[in-house]
Amino acid sequence: MTAAGVSVVIATRDRPELLRRAMAGILSQDYEGPINVILVFDRSEPDTSLVAKDPHRSVAVTTNSHSPGLAGARNTGIAAATQPWVAFCDDDDEWLPGKLKAQMGALSAAPSCQFATTGVFINYEGTDTARIPDPQKVTHYGFLRDRMTEVHPSSFVAATELLRQLGGIDEDLPGGYAEDYDLLLRASDRTEIAVVAEPLVRIYWHGASFFFERWKMIDDALEYLVAKHPDFQSVPAGMARVRGQQAVAQAAVGERRRALTTAMGVARLNWREPRWVVALGVAAGLPANRVLQLLHRFGKGI
Numbered sequence: 471m472t473a474a475g476v477s478v479v480i481a482t483r484d485r486p487e488l489l490r491r492a493m494a495g496i497l498s499q500d501y502e503g504p505i506n507v508i509l510v511f512d513r514s515e516p517d518t519s520l521v522a523k524d525p526h527r528s529v530a531v532t533t534n535s536h537s538p539g540l541a542g543a544r545n546t547g548i549a550a551a552t553q554p555w556v557a558f559c560d561d562d563d564e565w566l567p568g569k570l571k572a573q574m575g576a577l578s579a580a581p582s583c584q585f586a587t588t589g590v591f592i593n594y595e596g597t598d599t600a601r602i603p604d605p606q607k608v609t610h611y612g613f614l615r616d617r618m619t620e621v622h623p624s625s626f627v628a629a630t631e632l633l634r635q636l637g638g639i640d641e642d643l644p645g646g647y648a649e650d651y652d653l654l655l656r657a658s659d660r661t662e663i664a665v666v667a668e669p670l671v672r673i674y675w676h677g678a679s680f681f682f683e684r685w686k687m688i689d690d691a692l693e694y695l696v697a698k699h700p701d702f703q704s705v706p707a708g709m710a711r712v713r714g715q716q717a718v719a720q721a722a723v724g725e726r727r728r729a730l731t732t733a734m735g736v737a738r739l740n741w742r743e744p745r746w747v748v749a750l751g752v753a754a755g756l757p758a759n760r761v762l763q764l765l766h767r768f769g770k771g772i
Contacts (some may be wrong), residue, residue: 473503474554476570476627479547481540482561483512488674493520495565497527501574508550510534510543539646541639548630548638556630562674563624566591569670573627576664584629585657586664587621594675594767605665610658613651614701614708623650625671632661640698645684647691655699685722685758692716707743710736714745718772721749722758729753745772 478496482489489509496507504526511517512534522529532550536542548556555574559565573586589602601620608621636656639649657663692712696702702709714736721729729749736746752758762772 473501474574475504475506475552476501476555476557476574477506477508477547477551477553477630478557478559479508479510479544479551480559480561481510481512481534481543481547483514485561486517488562491564492559492561493529496559496570497529498567499565499570500568501570503574504528504553505570506530506551506553508532508547510546510550512540512543513538537641539641541641541643541646541649544649545638545641548633551630554630555627556633557627559624559671560673562676563622564672564674565624566670566672569625570627572666572668572670573625573664576666577627580662580664582662583664584632584661586627586666588625588666588671589669590620590622590625591669591672592619592675593672597767598672600669602667602669603665605667608658608663608665610655610701611705613654613658614699614705616708616711617651621654622671622673623653624673626650626653628657629661632657636660642694644690644694645687647684647688648695652695652698655701685719689716689719689723692719706739710740710743711745713739714743714749715772717749718745718752718758718761721752726753748772 480492493507496505499505507529509520509529509531516531516533518531520529521531532546534543534546536545544558569588573588577583577586587603589600591598591600603618603620640652643649643652692715696712713732717729717732717736720732730753733746733749736743748761
């Protein structure tokens with residue numbers, strides 16, 4: 471039986487050296503099926519020298535034909551996909567050996583699953599921290615309760631048809647923040663998710679990340695997300711987590727009174743949620759970027 475083909479979408483902008491590292495990790499995979507890499511250049515000049523015609527390991531180059539940003543670039547890639555499966559990899563991340571073979575094997579063993587993920591290494595300032603998702607928690611309810619940052623988009627493999635039926639990536643999310651989380655919420659409501667409980671992707675966290683310290687945008691995006699997914703109302707711990715993130719973001723931009731109101735609401739929803747305490751600290755003068763940097767050292771975020 472011929473192994474199913476995979477289209478791998480890499481959205482990229484002005485990071486040629488990192489892009490080549492990401493491509494090397496993908497093209498060196500030992501998966502026996504064909505891999506189509508689709509490089510989507512977003513608001514930058516496409517590098518056509520990267521095109522490769524090998525049908526077993528091809529590379530196509532295109533430009534973002536949707537809205538500017540990561541969501542639009544990924545949708546451009548989904549539209550261009552010619553294989554039955556689509557995978558994503560951020561241009562500054564790296565697939566590790568055996569990643570795709572393990573995932574496609576897991577999908578083959580679970581025909582009801584149209585989506586798969588793996589564990590990751592979070593690399594911050596040169597130090598790797600392994601983050602492994604618990605397969606029992608990778609469910610729609612689980613994602614409402616917890617974002618599970620270990621379920622990272624650079625590990626996603628999904629049926630092309632599923633992504634198209636879902637409408638692709640939401641391009642209306644403010645700043646594109648949490649577009650991967652939104653996709654997980656929608657996908658997990660439609661299909662089970664296969665989990666390879668090994669760290670098979672290296673995620674590089676650094677201050678150059680588009681979302682690093684963009685607090686107002688984060689607050690707006692989370693408000694949009696809660697409105698879009700009313701299921702949050704049925705999971706108080708999940709709602710408290712998201713509102714706690716908003717409280718921190720509000721405090722970080724100096725909206726002290728609003729942050730305190732949001733934080734107190736979080737405490738009423740779930741007093742065990744630590745973000746309301748963090749928000750109080752930031753409102754009192756604790757630098758939010760220092761908090762974020764400390765969390766990143768342990769492979770965590772706000």
